[in-house]
Amino acid sequence: MAESEKIDLRSKDILAERLDTLRDLLPEAFREGIIDFEALKQALGEEVDLGRERYGLTWAGKSEAIKNIQTPSVGTLVPVSEESVNFDTTENLIIEGDNLEVLKLLQKSYHGKVKMIYIDPPYNTGNEFIYPDNFREGLEDYLRYSGQMNGDGIKLTTNTETDGRYHSKWLNMMYPRLFLARNLLREDGVIFVSIDDHEVHNLRLLMNEIFGEENFISTIIWQKVYSPKNTARHFSEDHDYIVVYARNGDLWRPNLLPRTEEANSRYDNPDNDPRGPWKPGDLTARNYYSEGQYEVVSPGGKKFKPSIGRYWLVKYDKFLELDRDDRIWWGPRGDNMPALKRFLSEVKQGIVPQTLWKYKEVGHTQEAKKELLEYVSFKNTDNVLDTVKPTKLIQRILKLATKPSDNDIVLDFFAGSASTAHAVLKQNYEDDGNRHFICVQLPEELPVREDKLKSLMDIAKVRICNFINKFNEGNDKERAQLDRGFKFFKLTSSNFKIWDTAKASRDADELAKQLTLFADNLKPDRSQLDILYEILLKAGLPLTTEVSKIAAAGQEVFSVAGGQLLICPEQVINRETLRSMMKLQPRQVICLDTAFHGQDKLKTNTVLEMKSYDIQFRTV
Known part of the structure; x- marks a missing residue:
C-alpha cells in the first residue's frame, strides 16, 4: 500500500520563501549558503569596503x-x-x-x-x-x-x-x-x-x-x-x-x-527468451540491507550467498518471484552465481x-x-x-x-x-x-x-x-x-541622439546644444528599418518578430506581430495616418516624438483618442 503524502503541520515559512526568491534574483549576494550583506550592497550598486576577510x-x-x-x-x-x-x-x-x-x-x-x-x-x-x-x-x-x-x-x-x-x-x-x-x-x-x-x-x-x-x-x-x-x-x-x-x-x-548499435550489441538472448535480448546484471551490492543475507540454490543444486561485505538487492520472497518469472540467469548449465536478466525492451530508450x-x-x-x-x-x-x-x-x-x-x-x-x-x-x-x-x-x-x-x-x-x-x-x-x-x-550607436547629462551640466552653452539635439533627436543617416528594429529592441520584442509594411493614408507603417503593434517611423505624421491606424484596432501604436514637432494639439488629441479605442500610444 502506497503511503499518502503527509500534510505539513507548520505554517508557511515566509522567510525561507523570501530567501529563495532573493537567491534566484541575486545569487552573487550569497556566500556558503547565507547572505553576504556587503556583496548584496555591491550588487545593488552601493560602494562597499571588501577589505575584511570572507569566503569568495x-x-x-x-x-x-x-x-x-x-x-x-x-x-x-x-x-x-x-x-x-x-x-x-x-x-x-x-x-x-x-x-x-x-x-x-x-x-x-x-x-x-x-x-x-x-x-x-x-x-x-x-x-x-x-x-x-x-x-x-x-x-x-x-x-x-x-x-x-x-x-x-x-x-x-x-x-x-x-x-x-x-x-x-x-x-x-x-x-x-x-x-x-x-x-x-x-x-x-x-x-x-x-x-x-x-x-x-x-x-x-x-x-x-x-x-x-x-x-x-x-x-x-x-x-x-x-x-x-x-x-x-x-x-x-x-x-x-x-x-x-x-x-x-x-x-x-x-x-x-x-542508443547506439554498440550499446544495443551488449544485449543477447542465449536462452531464446520470448521477451527478447537481455544482459546479466549483478544481484548484489555493498550497501547494507538487513534482509539481504540469505542462501539460494541453483537448478544444478549449488548453493550461493553474497560474498563478505555484499548483500542481495532484493528480499528472499522477491528473489523467488523473479526466478519463477525466468528473470534469474543461472548460467548455461544452471550452476552459476545468479544474475538478474535486464531486457533491452525494458531499459530506458536512451543512454x-x-x-x-x-x-x-x-x-x-x-x-x-x-x-x-x-x-x-x-x-x-x-x-x-x-x-x-x-x-x-x-x-x-x-x-x-x-x-x-x-x-x-x-x-x-x-x-x-x-x-x-x-x-x-x-x-x-x-x-x-x-x-x-x-x-x-x-x-x-x-x-x-x-x-x-x-x-x-x-x-x-x-x-x-x-x-x-x-x-x-x-x-x-x-x-x-x-x-x-x-x-x-x-x-552601432542609437538612431536617436542621446541626452548627455554630464555635458549638459557643464555650462549653459552645452545645455543649449543638448536642448537643440533633444528637439530633433533623430540621426539623419539612419533608415526606417534601422529605426524599426531599435524600437522593437527597446519595446522588448524579439528581432525575429513578424513584420510587414502597410500603407496608412499614404504613409508607411510597420505592422508587427500580426497587427498587434503598429510602428510609424515617419518624421512628420498627419491626422489621417493616425486615424487609419486606429481603425486597424491594434493593441499598441508607437510613433516618433519628432513627428509631432510643432503639433502639440494633434499629439494631445491623439493620446485621448487612442485611449478611447483602448490602444496604448507611445512615442520614442
Missing part, C-alpha cells in the same frame, strides 16, 4: 566589472539585409559587435527565453586572449575599435602571464558577460562553457557566484586530440573541459542520448550522458579545422583558426539540452567562426528540428586581410552561407520547412 572569489577590478553590468547600453542593432540570408523569413540571428553591449541590448527582448547557451571564450593562454584594453566607456570604445567613429582607435592587448593582472583581466572580461547571460536563460535553461586548465578553477568559482553553487551540474572532459604531443614539456594535454550550470538545478534535466567524451564520439580539433576548410577558402594559412570546435561536439550538447520540436533558442556570444550556428543547422537537418541560434562575435581583424575575409565575422558569415548553399543544392523538398537563413545585425 575576488580580484583586482571586480567592482569595475560589476559597474559595467549596471551601466545601460545606449547602442542599437541595425539590420544589414544585403548580408543576410532569407532576412524576411528566418529566425536565426548573427550579430557583429562587442558581446557585452549586445547582451545588454538583448535583455528586454530575450529575458528568460534562451534554452541553451554554449560559449567557447578566450582561454587566457597568453596569446589567444585579445580584447580591447578598456571597455569602461562601453559603446564609444567599440565604435572606435570597429571604425564606426573618428579617433585614433583603441589598443588591442595580449593578456600575457608577464602582466601582473593576467587572471584578473580575464575575470573582468568574463564576469559581466556571464552575469547578463544568466538573465537570458529560461528557468529550465542551461549553459555549457568550454575551458582549459588555465582558468577552469576560476571559472568554477565565478559561476558559483553568478549561477549559485547549487546549480552546478557537471564538468565534462572532452578528449580533443587523437594522438599525444611529443613536444610537450611535461604532459601532452589531450583534453579540455566543458563546465555545465543550470539556471535552476532542481528543474533542469539532460535528455537521454540516442544517460557520461562526463567523459571521447573524440571518436564527438570529434577532435583536427576534424574541426578540416570542417572549417570545407566551407571557407583561405588565401593565407595564417588566417586559419586553430581553436575551432567540431560541430559534432556541439551537436552532442544540443541533443542533451534541446528538443527538435520546441523552437528552442541557442545562444553563443563568443561565436568565433560560427561552429554553434553550423551545428544547429546540421542538427535541425538530421532530426527535422526547429531550433534557432543567436550568435554574437566581435569583428576581430585577421592576421592578414584578404579580399573577402578581413575579420573573424567574415569567416563566420562565409561559413554559414556556404553551408546553407550546399544544403540547398540537395533540393530536399521534404525538408522545405527547415530554417535556411540568418538575419545579420551590426552593433
Whole structure:
C-alpha cells in the first residue's frame, strides 16, 4: 500500500520563501549558503569596503566589472539585409559587435527565453586572449575599435602571464558577460562553457557566484586530440573541459542520448527468451540491507550467498518471484552465481550522458579545422583558426539540452567562426528540428586581410552561407520547412541622439546644444528599418518578430506581430495616418516624438483618442 503524502503541520515559512526568491534574483549576494550583506550592497550598486576577510572569489577590478553590468547600453542593432540570408523569413540571428553591449541590448527582448547557451571564450593562454584594453566607456570604445567613429582607435592587448593582472583581466572580461547571460536563460535553461586548465578553477568559482553553487551540474572532459604531443614539456594535454550550470538545478534535466548499435550489441538472448535480448546484471551490492543475507540454490543444486561485505538487492520472497518469472540467469548449465536478466525492451530508450567524451564520439580539433576548410577558402594559412570546435561536439550538447520540436533558442556570444550556428543547422537537418541560434562575435581583424575575409565575422558569415548553399543544392523538398537563413545585425550607436547629462551640466552653452539635439533627436543617416528594429529592441520584442509594411493614408507603417503593434517611423505624421491606424484596432501604436514637432494639439488629441479605442500610444 502506497503511503499518502503527509500534510505539513507548520505554517508557511515566509522567510525561507523570501530567501529563495532573493537567491534566484541575486545569487552573487550569497556566500556558503547565507547572505553576504556587503556583496548584496555591491550588487545593488552601493560602494562597499571588501577589505575584511570572507569566503569568495575576488580580484583586482571586480567592482569595475560589476559597474559595467549596471551601466545601460545606449547602442542599437541595425539590420544589414544585403548580408543576410532569407532576412524576411528566418529566425536565426548573427550579430557583429562587442558581446557585452549586445547582451545588454538583448535583455528586454530575450529575458528568460534562451534554452541553451554554449560559449567557447578566450582561454587566457597568453596569446589567444585579445580584447580591447578598456571597455569602461562601453559603446564609444567599440565604435572606435570597429571604425564606426573618428579617433585614433583603441589598443588591442595580449593578456600575457608577464602582466601582473593576467587572471584578473580575464575575470573582468568574463564576469559581466556571464552575469547578463544568466538573465537570458529560461528557468529550465542551461549553459555549457568550454575551458582549459588555465582558468577552469576560476571559472568554477565565478559561476558559483553568478549561477549559485547549487546549480552546478557537471564538468565534462572532452578528449580533443587523437594522438599525444611529443613536444610537450611535461604532459601532452589531450583534453579540455566543458563546465555545465543550470539556471535552476532542481528543474533542469539532460535528455537521454540516442542508443547506439554498440550499446544495443551488449544485449543477447542465449536462452531464446520470448521477451527478447537481455544482459546479466549483478544481484548484489555493498550497501547494507538487513534482509539481504540469505542462501539460494541453483537448478544444478549449488548453493550461493553474497560474498563478505555484499548483500542481495532484493528480499528472499522477491528473489523467488523473479526466478519463477525466468528473470534469474543461472548460467548455461544452471550452476552459476545468479544474475538478474535486464531486457533491452525494458531499459530506458536512451543512454544517460557520461562526463567523459571521447573524440571518436564527438570529434577532435583536427576534424574541426578540416570542417572549417570545407566551407571557407583561405588565401593565407595564417588566417586559419586553430581553436575551432567540431560541430559534432556541439551537436552532442544540443541533443542533451534541446528538443527538435520546441523552437528552442541557442545562444553563443563568443561565436568565433560560427561552429554553434553550423551545428544547429546540421542538427535541425538530421532530426527535422526547429531550433534557432543567436550568435554574437566581435569583428576581430585577421592576421592578414584578404579580399573577402578581413575579420573573424567574415569567416563566420562565409561559413554559414556556404553551408546553407550546399544544403540547398540537395533540393530536399521534404525538408522545405527547415530554417535556411540568418538575419545579420551590426552593433552601432542609437538612431536617436542621446541626452548627455554630464555635458549638459557643464555650462549653459552645452545645455543649449543638448536642448537643440533633444528637439530633433533623430540621426539623419539612419533608415526606417534601422529605426524599426531599435524600437522593437527597446519595446522588448524579439528581432525575429513578424513584420510587414502597410500603407496608412499614404504613409508607411510597420505592422508587427500580426497587427498587434503598429510602428510609424515617419518624421512628420498627419491626422489621417493616425486615424487609419486606429481603425486597424491594434493593441499598441508607437510613433516618433519628432513627428509631432510643432503639433502639440494633434499629439494631445491623439493620446485621448487612442485611449478611447483602448490602444496604448507611445512615442520614442
